[in-house]
Amino acid sequence: MKESIIGTIQSMNVTKRVAEGFIISNDEEEILLPHDQVNKEIEKVGESVNVFVYVNRNKSPTATMFLPEVRLDSYGWAEVEEVVQNLGAFVDIGVDKEFLVSKDHLPALKDVWPENGDWLFVSLEKDKKGRIFAEPISEGEVLEDLTIAPKTLLNETIVGRVYRSTKAGSFILTEEGYRGFIHPFERKVEPRLGETIEGRVIDVKDDGTLNLSLRPLKQYSMDPDADQIYNYLVDHDGVMPFTDKSQPDEIRESFNISKSAFKRALGKLMKEGKVVQSDGQTVIKHE
Structure with missing residues (x-):
């Protein structure tokens, strides 16, 4: 099988029924579409289906009609299923196989590695040997697809997931696509990569990104001048x-x-x- 179609969505035709499911083809490759990976009734041979092609747990090329958001050409949230100290984190993208996020793409500080049940924002990548693994989104890719946050979010509480963890602070993405930053001064405990957190918006930047605080509201002044000075300090490394x-x-x-x-x-x-x-x-x- 051509490695180029692994990790991608393909339009293929049903060529025959077999005991395990259906054989589908794109005129160059034949692959199994198992019964449990069919999401609608296939009525006849020759019918066209859209499938995601991957290598299953048995290391066999297979197809599914349940199309995952995480692919070679697409990012999405994937749940952490298992963390292995010497390897990294295995994530579930919605098929019957977990994909590894290498320890090389996790924070240097293992205390902020994700835990089971956390969510990482990843795409699939292919190494020089043709093996498929998962890799967290880069900062450049986040900024390319940024949703501009409105000024009305100031002092509001928002929920997001940590997609990047650095010495400078933690970066989150919200369901709406807003990007938030948490300076180390604005937290008592550093959140994990992939952790879902709730924070208060302390600044809406001119570029549409947010500064957040994880500190209790009672620690903050309701004086706008004091807030402005404090936010200035946060933006300038304290x-x-x-x-x-x-x-x-x-x-x-x-x-x-x-x-x-x-x-x-x-x-x-x-x-x-x-x-x-x-x-x-x-x-x-x-x-």
């Missing part, structure tokens, strides 16, 4: 070159507020134990 000694024009240029409003908001953040001033800078206070 450090900013502004203090209550900064010049009024510098403050207005960066925050569009007066120095007195800045000092009042900064004082509130300091009183709440969220930030400290040191060496001419303001930094987020680590717990």
